[in-house]
Amino acid sequence: MTGFRHPLALALLAATLPVPTQADPIIQTRFTADPAPIVHDGVVYLYTSHDEDDADGFRMLDWHLYSSTDMANWTDRGTVASLRTFPWANQTNDAWAPQVIARNGKFYLYAPITVAGSPRNVIAVAVANSPAGPFRDALGKPLIAPGEGFFDPTVWIDGDGQAYLYWGNPDLWYVRLNPDMVSYSGPVTKVQPRLTDYQEGPWFYGRNGHYYMAFASTCCSEGIGYAMSERPTGPWTYKGPIMDHDSRATGNHPGIIDYKGGSYLFGFSYDLNFALTPIHHERRSVSVAKFSYNADGTIPNLHWWDRTSAPRIGTLDPYRRVEAETIAWTSRIKRDRDRPYAWTPGVTTAGDGNGAVYVTRTGDRSYIKVAGVDFGAGARAFRARIANGTPGATIELRLDRTDGPVIGTLPVGDAGAWREKTAAVSAARGVHDLYLIFRGGDTASLVDVDSWQFDAMPRGAKA
Incomplete structure (x- = not known):
């Protein structure tokens, strides 16, 4: 999900976007957004939301999955969940940014949707026995009740086993999830003060004693910024951009993983849309870039997808199916x-x-x-x-x-x-x-x- 679109930003997008290269974006067979990668059993599983081909504004009905072992070839694993997964949800739109996490042999998909008959967002949870699903509704009702800007969930399980769910636009909220991953304890808490340059699309994780909150930076145009903390609930210190605000992106959404000795940032652009038409539509495309953390754990500024990419890190065996x-x-x-x-x-x-x-x-x-x-x-x-x-x-x-x-x-x-x-x-x-x-x-x-x-x-x- 992304924020308001300023007319000037749309004009700049139409004027400046280049035709995509072979490294950017990584999925060309359909429009994808809101990348949510996980690593499981040596494979990168990339969950995405999906902009319909005829979308002008947001028109999103389902969630897709892609996988890779070399960061160059991506296998389409199909639709793993949709609005039909949640029969009580609005079935005509609003399948927004998901995230998936594994625990105790099961996989939990958190997604923001709207309840039938209500314009307000909730967060739902579905569960599956494998990364490729099929995912089924875990509760038959929202995990997080309706609220303003209650979307873009991100989930992380800390080293002590405590799981945290963050979400929100323009404010950032969190709860502590119970071990069952489908209920929570304690209050729904707003992060205060508001993170510098924060808009939406949070991505929360821990690494080497640091906690990170990457996010889509203030619209419009959006880049990707991040903050760090010594605790999973903050306080958070803004550290700067991972990608600068850029006229080529009225929206963005980060996902960050480590894989086979490298670190990778996923996000999205409008490159495919503008390679097809000069008119702005909400038809987005996921990209990925490899990076290295600085010695102090901070993340360098990668600037934009035309200046960074992810090289192939393996080969494909043609003598198997x-x-x-x-x-x-x-x-x-x-x-x-x-x-x-x-x-x-x-x-x-x-x-x-x-x-x-x-x-x-x-x-x-x-x-x-x-x-x-x-x-x-x-x-x-x-x-x-x-x-x-x-x-x-x-x-x-x-x-x-x-x-x-x-x-x-x-x-x-x-x-x-x-x-x-x-x-x-x-x-x-x-x-x-x-x-x-x-x-x-x-x-x-x-x-x-x-x-x-x-x-x-x-x-x-x-x-």
Whole structure:
């Protein structure tokens, strides 16, 4: 969730936003906001809110999940909860910023929504047995009763086992959660005095004896600021910006984790929206940047997403099943030649209603980039599980660039129901970025793809 939009800020956004690069934003198949990452069993799970494609103001109905082990390729895990998870909530809008935390083998999702028939915000909680859900309503009613600005929850379990839930715009509030994570003890407390430059979107955590409160800084435009404390309930000392106020962001929302020896800041921008149109809409996109804490525990100023990013920190094994919705970059953005600033949706993902996710809307010349694929000594074949194919369509496999070397071509044929098809490949050795380029006629989607995998060359053979 973000604050008021000043007309001057909107004009500046339209004038200054660049076309996004391959590192920014990290999800291109749909609009995402309010990133809430957690690390569990060696995997980064990134929960996000979701701006609908037709949103002008906030139009948000569900929460999505993505995962990664290399910070470059993100696998779409689908919708893990929605307003339908809470039948007593307003079902037409208001699925705002979530956060998830694990405790005692369960996963708790805290989300701000509105109660049916009321304009006031509450905080709800859902629970699941795995990070990917499905999440179910834990209480059948709000955890935090209606209040003004009661949204953007953030949760942390301290080293002594005490859990804290913070939230709020323009004031910051907290409670101490009970061990069951679905009730609390003590009063709902307002943090006073108000944190310098605080607006909304708090992200609370502890690290190396310090407590941190990152947040979206005062609107508008918003950056990301933070404060520190020696105790989980303050007092808080403002430490400055992690990202400056920037005309390219009338809203923001931080999420911060440590992973595989690095520290990462997640937030969002409007880059995808402004790559499609000069008109401001609440259609946001999540980005991530790697950083290092200063010796005293403070966080450096990372400035903006065009000056910082997160490098790939691993490789992908192509000789095991890879979900087709594992994507480093894809060509969602396609200009309509006949209508300036109009756009045609490119590659995206969909669910089958049973929790499975697949790639669809694969128009001619659209593509998927998968970063850091380690072919080792060489591959001999490519296999893909496909459906709804168009006669004459193909999936062209290239290395490192959209015009890079072709290592194989998979004929799609007229595949109807899901089936596996195979094509020979050659000259695929070592670590490369892999491009799956869809070729064919003028149709909205040439083929749906569920998964793919390469077959390795026999030991001793030459690729």
